[in-house]
Amino acid sequence: MQLSCAMRIIGLSMLAASPVLGELKLEPTLHLQAIAGESSADHLEDLASHGHDPNNNFALQGLDLGTNLHYGDDISGFVNMNAFTTPDHKMEAEWEEGFLKYTGVDGFEIRGGRFLNRLGGQNNQHLHSWDFVDANLSTGLFLGEEGLRTDGGELTWMREFDTGFFTISGSFGEAVEHGHGHEEDDDHGDEDDHEDEDEHGHGEESENAYFSGDLATVRVLFGYNHTDFHQHRFGLNGAWGENGYGHDTSIYSTDYTYTWREKGLESGGKEISLGLEYYLREVEWEHAENASNRGKTSQSSVMAVAKYRFSDEWVGDFRYGWIEGVEAGAEIDDGELEYAFASEERKRLSLALTREINLYKDTRSRVRLQYNHDDLEEGSENSVWLQFGFAFGPGEVR
Numbered sequence: 001m002q003l004s005c006a007m008r009i010i011g012l013s014m015l016a017a018s019p020v021l022g023e024l025k026l027e028p029t030l031h032l033q034a035i036a037g038e039s040s041a042d043h044l045e046d047l048a049s050h051g052h053d054p055n056n057n058f059a060l061q062g063l064d065l066g067t068n069l070h071y072g073d074d075i076s077g078f079v080n081m082n083a084f085t086t087p088d089h090k091m092e093a094e095w096e097e098g099f100l101k102y103t104g105v106d107g108f109e110i111r112g113g114r115f116l117n118r119l120g121g122q123n124n125q126h127l128h129s130w131d132f133v134d135a136n137l138s139t140g141l142f143l144g145e146e147g148l149r150t151d152g153g154e155l156t157w158m159r160e161f162d163t164g165f166f167t168i169s170g171s172f173g174e175a176v177e178h179g180h181g182h183e184e185d186d187d188h189g190d191e192d193d194h195e196d197e198d199e200h201g202h203g204e205e206s207e208n209a210y211f212s213g214d215l216a217t218v219r220v221l222f223g224y225n226h227t228d229f230h231q232h233r234f235g236l237n238g239a240w241g242e243n244g245y246g247h248d249t250s251i252y253s254t255d256y257t258y259t260w261r262e263k264g265l266e267s268g269g270k271e272i273s274l275g276l277e278y279y280l281r282e283v284e285w286e287h288a289e290n291a292s293n294r295g296k297t298s299q300s301s302v303m304a305v306a307k308y309r310f311s312d313e314w315v316g317d318f319r320y321g322w323i324e325g326v327e328a329g330a331e332i333d334d335g336e337l338e339y340a341f342a343s344e345e346r347k348r349l350s351l352a353l354t355r356e357i358n359l360y361k362d363t364r365s366r367v368r369l370q371y372n373h374d375d376l377e378e379g380s381e382n383s384v385w386l387q388f389g390f391a392f393g394p395g396e397v398r
Contacts, residue, residue, distance in 0.1 A: 027068040029080070029393030031128040033061040037385035039372075045087050047374050047381060049140030049346075050147065052127045054385055055087045061387070062127045064096075068397045074104035077113070078397040080126075096126070097149070101397060109156040114176065117148045118156075118169045118219040119237045121255045121277055124398065131307065132352050133370045133387045137321040138279045138301040141346065142251060144210045148239065149176040150217070164224040164232075171218075175211035175241055206343040209249055209283040213242030228264030233257045245341075247284035247294075254278050271309035278302050287329050287340035297328040297341055313357065319350040325377065347375035364391045 036058045041047050044055050052061050066080025079098040086092055099113030116124045122139050139147050152173010159166045220236040235255040243249040255277040262269030279301040287293035303321040310316065322345075329340025352370040359365060368387040374380065 023072045025070040027070070027394050029064070029066045029068065029396060030391070031062065031064040031066075031126070032390040033064075033127055033387060034389075035059055035061050035133060035385055035387045037383060039381060039383035041374075041381040041383065044383075046376070047372075047383065048134070049137050049145075050135035051140075051145045052084065053134040053140070054383075056085065056089065060085045060091075061133075064126060064128065066097075066393075066396065068394065069100070074102055076101050076103070076397045080396075082127075094146075096146075107157055107159060109154075109158070111154040111156070111171075112152075114149060114151050115154065115171075117150055117171055117217045117239070118154070119143070119148055119217050119239060119251075120219075120253050120279070121235070121257070121275065123147045126396070128389060128391055131305070131315075131317045131354075132319060132350050133368060133385045134350075134372070136277075136303055136319070137323050137346055137348055138253075138277070138303060141206075141323055141343070142279050142281050142299075142301060143239075144175075144177075145207075146176075148211065148215075148217070150174065150215055151176055152215075163226075164222070166223075167219075167221045169219045169221075170216070172216045173214075175213065175215040177210070177212050205285075205339060205341050208244035208285070209281070209341060209343070210244060211239070211241040211249055212244045215239065215241035225265075229261055231259045231261070233259075243283065245284065245286045247286060249284070250282040252280045268312055270311070271307070273305075273307040275305045276303070277305075283341055285329055285341035287331055287338075289333060289338075290331060293329050293331060293340060295328055295340070297326055299326045299343060300324045313355055315354045315356065317350070317352040317354070319348070319352075321348045322346070344377045345375075349373040362392060362394055365389060366391075 035054050037054060038057060039047065048055055054061070061084060063083040064080055066078060069077040077100040080096050081093055082096050083091060083093040095114070097114055097116060099111050099115045102110045118124050122130065122136050123143055150171055150173040152171060154169060154171035156167060156169040217239040218237065222234045224232045226232065233256065237253040239251040241249060255275065257273055257275040259271065259273045261271045281299045282296060283299070284296045285294065301321070301323045303319065306318040308316045323343070325343060325345030327339045327342045331338050331340070350370060350372050352368055354366055354368040357365045366389040368389070370385045370387070372383040374383070
């Protein structure tokens with residue numbers, strides 16, 4: 001029912017660029033991301049950490065249809081559907097977001113519905129806003145296969161200063177569980193290739209650490225402009241909720257970005273950005289076959305990024321991410337070692353070059369070439385990707 005309602009809203013919005021019905025204004029958006037490439041990995045889903053990461057040598061990463069909603073001066077919203085191809089080349093679709101936002105109280109915003117949580121530097125962004133063809137390792141491996149989404153409510157307070165701003169957002173609701181289901185696909189190769197992965201506990205056990213019930217999140221963001229040309233952003237984040245074990249997962253993170261812009265607060269010009277992000281995840285686990293085998297394990301993640309925009313059309317990006325490997329709750333079952341919770345160590349180095357093209361008002365395209373070097377426990381893999389993107393519509397309500 002929710003899915004069909006969202007599709008009807010999007011369908012109506014696409015009939016005209018900006019229909020105005022009384023005080024209701026709809027602004028349709030469309031984003032298309034397609035990818036082609038090669039990898040030394042036997043199975044690309046072994047490298048993917050996020051549901052929209054490359055899963056085939058040629059794939060539709062996302063066909064995103066959405067609309068902004070505006071009613072008067074104080075009520076706005078956003079709803080979107082996303083279609084994509086699975087590892088076995090089938091088309092699927094999902095309802096990603098659908099929320100309303102009220103800004104009638106000075107300094108406050110209230111959101112309600114389904115939304116991407118404001119947590120860390122990437123989670124609140126859709127695929128078409130990413131700087132790389134794939135998600136940051138921590139977004140998928142710590143927050144969930146589709147990042148962290150909530151069916152619930154959010155309250156945000158913002159205070160602006162002459163030299164920056166301060167924002168704090170808090171949300172509460174039910175975590176939306178991921179649904180791309182890579183683990184259900186058996187057509188990509190020999191089942192024996194993945195049996196070892198399950199025996200070492202890097203399959204369902206690690207996914208049980210994801211949020212799957214009541215969820216609360218907080219993000220604090222402080223922006224300071226030393227001058228118009230030198231800008232600093234510092235964030236603190238927390239998330240607490242029930243996991244797939246029926247116990248609790250907690251996440252704490254911090255992120256920092258420094259940006260130099262040739263034209264300061266004006267648009268255009270050269271730009272350099274440097275960023276760091278750190279995550280700490282604490283997981284309370286329980287062995288599936290032995291309820292008395294319970295415990296709590298911590299896991300860390302670090303990421304460094306750099307961006308250089310050397311013209312209005314060309315951008316170069318660098319990223320290095322690391323996820324700590326952990327194994328906990330060992331049990332011997334029929335002579336085989338099994339873990340209640342296990343997550344393998346991951347390292348990824350990415351280099352990307354993006355060409356952005358403004359076609360005409362609210363219509364854009366881009367071409368991105370990216371190289372990945374992944375270090376896994378089983379060895380190293382190299383991948384090269386060429387991504388094509390098309391976008392129509394104004395910026396999305398966030």
